Amino acid sequence: MKERKFNEHSRCDEIDLLEMWKVFVQQRKIVLGVTFLFVLVATVYAFWLRPVFRVQYEIWQSHPVYSAQLSYLSGEKNFSDKFLEKQLLLDYLNNLNDNKIQHDFIEHQLKKNNSISRNSLTTLSVKLPKKLADNEHVIVSLDGEDSRSLDVILDGFLSYAKALTLDQYIAFYETQLADYKLMLNYQLDSLRWTEYQKRQDSIVMLTEARIIAQKLGIIRPYDTKSVGDSLFELNSVPLYFRGVTALNEEIAVLTTRSNDDAFITDLRELQAKIRLLDEFNLNTLNFEIAQMRKLGKGAMRIGPRKVAIIAIGLVAGFLFGLLGAFGRSFLGKVDVH
Numbered sequence: 001m002k003e004r005k006f007n008e009h010s011r012c013d014e015i016d017l018l019e020m021w022k023v024f025v026q027q028r029k030i031v032l033g034v035t036f037l038f039v040l041v042a043t044v045y046a047f048w049l050r051p052v053f054r055v056q057y058e059i060w061q062s063h064p065v066y067s068a069q070l071s072y073l074s075g076e077k078n079f080s081d082k083f084l085e086k087q088l089l090l091d092y093l094n095n096l097n098d099n100k101i102q103h104d105f106i107e108h109q110l111k112k113n114n115s116i117s118r119n120s121l122t123t124l125s126v127k128l129p130k131k132l133a134d135n136e137h138v139i140v141s142l143d144g145e146d147s148r149s150l151d152v153i154l155d156g157f158l159s160y161a162k163a164l165t166l167d168q169y170i171a172f173y174e175t176q177l178a179d180y181k182l183m184l185n186y187q188l189d190s191l192r193w194t195e196y197q198k199r200q201d202s203i204v205m206l207t208e209a210r211i212i213a214q215k216l217g218i219i220r221p222y223d224t225k226s227v228g229d230s231l232f233e234l235n236s237v238p239l240y241f242r243g244v245t246a247l248n249e250e251i252a253v254l255t256t257r258s259n260d261d262a263f264i265t266d267l268r269e270l271q272a273k274i275r276l277l278d279e280f281n282l283n284t285l286n287f288e289i290a291q292m293r294k295l296g297k298g299a300m301r302i303g304p305r306k307v308a309i310i311a312i313g314l315v316a317g318f319l320f321g322l323l324g325a326f327g328r329s330f331l332g333k334v335d336v337h
Contacts, residue, residue, distance in 0.1 A: 046304060210240070
């Protein structure tokens, strides 16, 4: 009993497949006509599209030439952590990927070269990694319709972004060097003020010692009539033992002194750094942001993919043709009933 039902069910499936084939044969003109129409439209569209070309450059980490003057000023290998070549490359890549910078450059190129149209430049892309590894290579590409101008435009944009990055770094270092010079001048003024206060304190102490010496009648240092036969070392006795005459001379010299620089420790080193900052020119910095090379010999054609467009038209046309054929067959059966 079950076997009989299974055979009847299999027979029904065969009849359905046969009916589908009969419908296809009967309505083949519709299927083939719709398929041909879709292929024709796809073919016209594929050949109507203008060709798209791509130019690519490969960029990787460079090794800047560090300034010996900056190294001396900082006392370290690098004047700033922003001088690290990886950070410098990241800033350069971010400038390349900045929409505003791209727009400004394209606008400049459109004004400079009338033969370039806005529509001829399709896409400028920079494949930025989430985290830049050491010696990792980054691909920069420009797509467009004019294969002759793409290479010139991308090369110009890379140079434009490089110059912009250098200007940003020079501005950064100008601010940093100005702050550094201000700090050194502050240290210098602080040392001078400290030494001035020491001199004023010495004058006060010597003045008090002179008063005491006058009261004790000590006129000259080591005066045996005043202090007896014992000899004293000046460093081991009170100041008034130096005598009024010596104290008057010391007070006079300290009072008339106009500059304490000769008595300040590390003053010369600070002055040398400040003098070096005054003479230092940031425009003399000579370092490369990144190394780069062009991929391929020139602009390579990347589209349109005509075969793929035609193949999609063929598949879509055949499916819509089948749909139309079965729809017409179904409506015919409805009319018969």
